[in-house]
Amino acid sequence: MMATLQTDQLKQLKDIFMRFDMDSDGSLTQLELAALLRSLGLKPTGDQLHGLLSNMDANGNGYVEFDELVSAILPDMNEEVLINQEQLLEVFRSFDRDGNGFITAAELAGSMAKMGHPLTYRELSDMMREADTNGDGVLSFNEFANILAKSAADFLGMKVP
Incomplete structure (x- = not known):
């Protein structure tokens, strides 16, 4: 799936990720994730956000890393x-x-x-x-x-x- 996404889209997503990763620790908190989603025009409720975070958080550390974001967003992401x-x-x-x-x-x-x-x-x-x-x-x-x-x-x- 990653191979089918154009390199520039991945780069753009990485730029977006880095812009919202306020403390530059390579992962997004629930608040940072909410801000990122809002910037993409999505407006998740608190419950939806909590659900999204637990679905995205593949390694269970309570944060969303870039690769977790990519695998979660990719199927729905349009150019x-x-x-x-x-x-x-x-x-x-x-x-x-x-x-x-x-x-x-x-x-x-x-x-x-x-x-x-x-x-x-x-x-x-x-x-x-x-x-x-x-x-x-x-x-x-x-x-x-x-x-x-x-x-x-x-x-x-x-x-x-």
């Missing part, structure tokens, strides 16, 4: 998900002007203005407050991905008159 993740990362990098891995309010305002959508101070504050879930004043890739996924869902859920 689109990875392409979306890749495009999202490109957008994130274009907003992150200084390349430090975070988007500041100034970078967000500048990028929105450049795209022809200048923000008022209030809109900017509201966007930052909603997206900055850990309250550190900047947007990480995960926060950026989550807010975009949320606004896409809101947008798609809108009733068109």
Whole structure:
């Protein structure tokens, strides 16, 4: 099965894994796994997450290692998900002007203005407050991905008159 997956997809999955492996110990905790799944557009409940973790955790250590993730995700993984993740990362990098891995309010305002959508101070504050879930004043890739996924869902859920 691994041989049939293209090398670039595996590499993308590894990049995603490493981005969510916050402590870089080569395994994902339940929280890190939840964040990774949310970034792929999946929204598991606490129970589903617990079930997923125990199913994925082949060696029974309470964590998910990369190879466990690959064997669990591979059958359901479509190219689109990875392409979306890749495009999202490109957008994130274009907003992150200084390349430090975070988007500041100034970078967000500048990028929105450049795209022809200048923000008022209030809109900017509201966007930052909603997206900055850990309250550190900047947007990480995960926060950026989550807010975009949320606004896409809101947008798609809108009733068109």
